[in-house]
Amino acid sequence: MSTNIKTDKNLKKVLIVGANGFLGTNLLRFRTSHDYISQNLDLIAADLDNSNIPSDVQFHKINITNHEQTRKKITKIAPDIVILTAAMTNVDQCEVNKNLATKVNVEGPFNIIKACKKTGSKLIFISTDFIFDGMKKRGYSYKETDVPNPLSYYAKTKYEAELVIFSSGIEYLICRTGVLYGWNEKKLNFITWILNNLEQNKPISIITNQINSPTFIANLAQILLKLVEKEAKGIYHTVGDCALNRYEIALKCADIFEYHKDLITPIDHLEQKAIRPKNASLDITKLKNLLGSELKIFNLDDGLKYMRNFK
Ligand SMILES: NC(=O)c1ccc[n+]([C@@H]2O[C@H](COP(=O)([O-])OP(=O)(O)OC[C@H]3O[C@@H](n4cnc5c(N)ncnc54)[C@H](OP(=O)(O)O)[C@@H]3O)[C@@H](O)[C@H]2O)c1
Numbered sequence: 408m409s410t411n412i413k414t415d416k417n418l419k420k421v422l423i424v425g426a427n428g429f430l431g432t433n434l435l436r437f438r439t440s441h442d443y444i445s446q447n448l449d450l451i452a453a454d455l456d457n458s459n460i461p462s463d464v465q466f467h468k469i470n471i472t473n474h475e476q477t478r479k480k481i482t483k484i485a486p487d488i489v490i491l492t493a494a495m496t497n498v499d500q501c502e503v504n505k506n507l508a509t510k511v512n513v514e515g516p517f518n519i520i521k522a523c524k525k526t527g528s529k530l531i532f533i534s535t536d537f538i539f540d541g542m543k544k545r546g547y548s549y550k551e552t553d554v555p556n557p558l559s560y561y562a563k564t565k566y567e568a569e570l571v572i573f574s575s576g577i578e579y580l581i582c583r584t585g586v587l588y589g590w591n592e593k594k595l596n597f598i599t600w601i602l603n604n605l606e607q608n609k610p611i612s613i614i615t616n617q618i619n620s621p622t623f624i625a626n627l628a629q630i631l632l633k634l635v636e637k638e639a640k641g642i643y644h645t646v647g648d649c650a651l652n653r654y655e656i657a658l659k660c661a662d663i664f665e666y667h668k669d670l671i672t673p674i675d676h677l678e679q680k681a682i683r684p685k686n687a688s689l690d691i692t693k694l695k696n697l698l699g700s701e702l703k704i705f706n707l708d709d710g711l712k713y714m715r716n717f718k
Contacts (some may be wrong), residue, residue, distance in 0.1 A: 426464075537684060587624050
């Protein structure tokens with residue numbers, strides 16, 4: 408009998424909490440790919456609503472700030488793995504509504520951890536490059552062993568959740584990522600915002616003093632599923648294979664999509680509610696060593712070219 412045939416026994420249940428969001432929906436796209444089938448993963452979705460969830464995917468309504476509901480639903484599903492993508496992700500809004508940010512980004516993960524403890528599920532938590540203070544010089548990126556020093560309230564909540572996970576005793580994988588991009592009908596990201604403006608010949612001003620490692624969303628989803636397959640544990644930096652400042656990112660967008668570069672003005676100051684790290688680029692040597700030649704980690708050119716081909 409073929410070992411590739413799925414039976415209920417050999418299916419690994421993976422519950423994606425936050426499945427309606429940008430990363431969640433991209434993870435679900437892989438449910439029918441060869442990689443996914445060969446891994447025997449049963450991807451199950453949970454979120455506040457199911458507006459983006461394909462009809463063939465099992466969906467559960469879970470509000471992670473509701474302890475009882477989270478515990479009951481996760482106990483019933485009994486997943487092998489929970490991938491927690493749900494969060495309050497608007498960095499400036501977290502500065503404005505700190506109570507809600509704490510509820511969603513700290514108490515939410517805490518409720519998930521308690522449920523995972525009960526069911527013996529492994530937790531994969533998606534964290535952020537913003538937990539670092541960004542004081543490293545250009546040319547240097549943050550490693551998993553570097554000590555975080557979050558500047559914004561959003562980053563503080565995400566790091567607090569990491570600390571709770573470290574001391575929880577459950578099996579975990581923390582994946583820190585940054586500047587997710589790709590086509591998204593639900594909301595704009597930094598790159599689709601740039602592309603929209605340039606396409607309409609609208610001038611934009613972009614800061615030169617914030618460095619990131621932009622991460623192509625479909626590539627991140629693949630990386631996460633590979634880490635599931637490899638049963639990776641601990642902390643991994645999972646970002647694009649590049650470190651560019653925001654102005655350079657915008658220039659690359661214009662270059663690859665053949666829009667007018669002179670629409671982009673470099674600036675060195677931007678009024679934002681939350682402080683951003685100056686250099687939030689992440690070192691992915693550990694990830695590269697684990698993946699070897701099995702999966703390419705996209706740089707910005709790769710991601711933008713992919714987007715251009717699927718416009
Ligand atoms: N986007 C980035 O550039 C970026 C960078 C670094 C790290 N990250 C991390 O990556 C993860 C995924 O980000 P993303 O861009 O996919 O976020 P997203 O698109 O905002 O998705 C988050 C999902 O979680 C849901 N959610 C919010 N509060 C919830 C609650 N109380 N209970 C259950 N679900 C809730 C959201 O629903 P609503 O939309 O209805 O609120 C949304 O569907 C997050 O943990 C984020 O911190 C993202």
